[in-house]
Amino acid sequence: MIEARGLTKRYGDLVAVEEVSFSLARGEVVGFLGPNGAGKTTTIRMLTGFLPPTDGTAVIAGHDIFGDPIAARRAIGYLPETPPLxxxxxxxxxxxxxxxxxxxxxxxxxxxxxxxxxxxxxxxxxxxxxxxxxxxxxxxxxxxxxxxxxPPVLILDEPTAGLDPLQIREIRALITELTAPSQGDTQQTVILSTHILAEVDAICRRVILLHQGRKVVDAPLSELTSGGRSLDQIFTDHTTHDAADKFAFPSGPVVESESGSES
Amino acid sequence: MRHVASVAGRELRSLFVSPVAYGVLSLFSMLAGMFFILDLGWFEQVLFQFQQYPGQLADFNLNDGLLHEFYGSISVILLFLIPGITMGVYAAEKTNGTEELLLTSPLTIWDIVLGKFAAGAIFIAVLIGIVGLFAGMLFLYGDPEVGKTASGLLGLLLTGWTYVAIGGFASAVTRSQIVAFLITLVVLVTLLLLPGIAEFGIAGSAPGVSDTLRYLSVQLHFDPLLNGLVDTADLTYFAVMIGSFLVITKAAVESARWR
Structure with a gap:
């Protein structure tokens, strides 16, 4: 239903999203996880046709976002970060x-x-x-x-951001209800972007974790948590690892050039 | 086409559920009425003076003595009102976040641009309709020339539509309605002053430049219509101006995707 093929977005030298590929079947409900700035919104905007990818493409419900953008957009229901009202x-x-x-x-x-x-x-x-x-x-x-x-495809970008706990619970219940196929509905494929792990736990059956513009995890939720590990741990493992590296070598390239001049 | 109508319909509806449309309509009617009375008073005075010179009286009529002035004042009112009408047309979409809804909907950019222009054009037609009521009143008490009266209204309509196209473009290049208002006002005032600028300094001494500046001026294409002369060259000018501004507006809206 949704197929991302090497989606890449560059702003000059800055790489916002790099080579993100995944494929979602009809009726799948996927949690799009990642810390703020991981490239979730950029990836979503490329899927919805708001931003053209620098490289790669996506196919939504059989329509290429470049080949037939109008048909691709028709197949998507999209709630951006700030609701468009x-x-x-x-x-x-x-x-x-x-x-x-x-x-x-x-x-x-x-x-x-x-x-x-x-x-x-x-x-x-x-x-x-x-x-x-x-x-x-x-x-x-x-x-x-x-x-x-x-729409056969539903893309929700941080639907609970900025709400109070009561409202969050309401919206979450609503999404659960919406994603549960009721009578006569086309089964919807859902991408839910969030950085709230409980949300994924409650709603999604599969997790895609983005970090620094790359896809670092893509697995069913049950498989990820089968070893007794919590989603929280998995998230922390994958997103702080690189950051720790960065702190250890705050200026990698410079270190290299210094060693080069010595030799 | 269906989409153009949807976009235009929403635009007009938003205009009429907010106080903007009513504010503009009442302000416009008031100013138009004021100028009409002033011009009427002036017409009467001149008429009274001319009664001593029957030769000149023969050349004096409602069209040249009254409507010409009245339409001229209306074109200036439009110049100040239209930036206020068009300032939010795209800028508000950006601040509402609805730009993202529009650009991810199965609409083409032309659907959006033409829909928004159509809404503005319809609103201007309503304003010119009010002007037509004032002109129509004269038919009850005198006999102005129908052709001249109508061609003047056509001139106002085309001038208004040109201003709407320019205002839409200004709104598409910024997020701020105030900035859009100011850009539109500056461009429109510049267009108004072009004939004067064409006479000045280097522009005046280079015939090519001054001719071009003169050609771009709205005033010089509005005047013939005011005098009852419907020339295809002038109509083409308005079509070209509106068309070009719609084309660059489309480019400006599209550029949101590349930022």
Missing amino acids: YPEMTVRSFLEYVARIKDVPRVERRAAVDRALERTALTDVRRQVIGTLSRGFRQRVGLAQAIVHN
Whole structure:
């Protein structure tokens, strides 16, 4: 359903993401893990077609993001880090608009919006102006706009960032519900980016760990934790290892050049 | 095309659920009414004076004596109002984070650019409709030339659309609405002053340069329409201006992907 082939993003000399490849089958729910700045958001933005990769490509639901970008984007429901909302619109009119630009056929639009409202428990506030909603509610509207066209691929970028514990629990329950295939739904392939490990534990069945722009772990959650190790330990092992190296040799290249001049 | 309508529809709806549209509409109607009364007063005064010189009275009419002035004032009001209407058209998408929604939706950049321009163009058409009401009133009490009255309105409409295209571009290159407002205002004022600049210094002494500057000026293509002369050359000018600004706006929106 999602296939990333050597995705690379460079900004001049800075490499944000390097050679990230993975393949997700239909219905897989994957936790995209990594410390802040690991390249999660950049990778996601390349998958969703917001940023073109410097190198590599991706195939979403059979459509190459370069070959047929419109069809690839149509297959994705995407909740960016900051939920994209028009504060002056009402919840309902916003979702109707999103349904229109996401190519939901006119006859199905009403039902699609109603369903999205229902699944995100927003039916009661549907006539309210988005700007007047609390953060937790706005996040739900963000989720609703991602699922309104019932996409086969759902990409959520840190959906619980900046919420209070109660709201986090709510959103998490919501995601669990959304990812559990209910009747008549196309089974959704989900990428959930986060740095909160409990979230992955609760929702995902597979983990992809990014660190400094590279993929360092890609395995089923059960396999990773089978040796009695916690996700926390795995995360720490893979992400602090390099950092420790860095502290030991704060300026690697310089050390080399000094030894070179001595010889 | 369906997408263009969706984008335009949302844009207009947002304009009308916020106080912006109503503020602009009432301010515009008020200013237009004020200028109309002033121009009317002036027209009456001149008419009164001319009654002693019947020769000149024959050349004096509602179109040249009143509507010409009135339309001219409206074009200046548009110059100051339109930057306020267009400043948020792209800049707000960036601050709302909705730029990411638009660019990851199955829309082409042209859908977005044309949709937003269409919304602005429709709003300007409403404003010019108000101007038309004032001009229409004259038909109740006098008999202005229909052709001249209409071509002047067409000139205002095209001028307004050109300003919208320029304002949209300014909004696409920045995140800040204030900056977009200022850029638009500077560009529009410069366009207004171009005929004057064309006479000046080096520009004035080099015929190629001064001719080009003059050609770019909105005023010199608006004036013939004001005088009832609908020339394809002038219409082409407006089409070229609007088209070019839409093309560079498209490039500016697209550049978000490369940053």
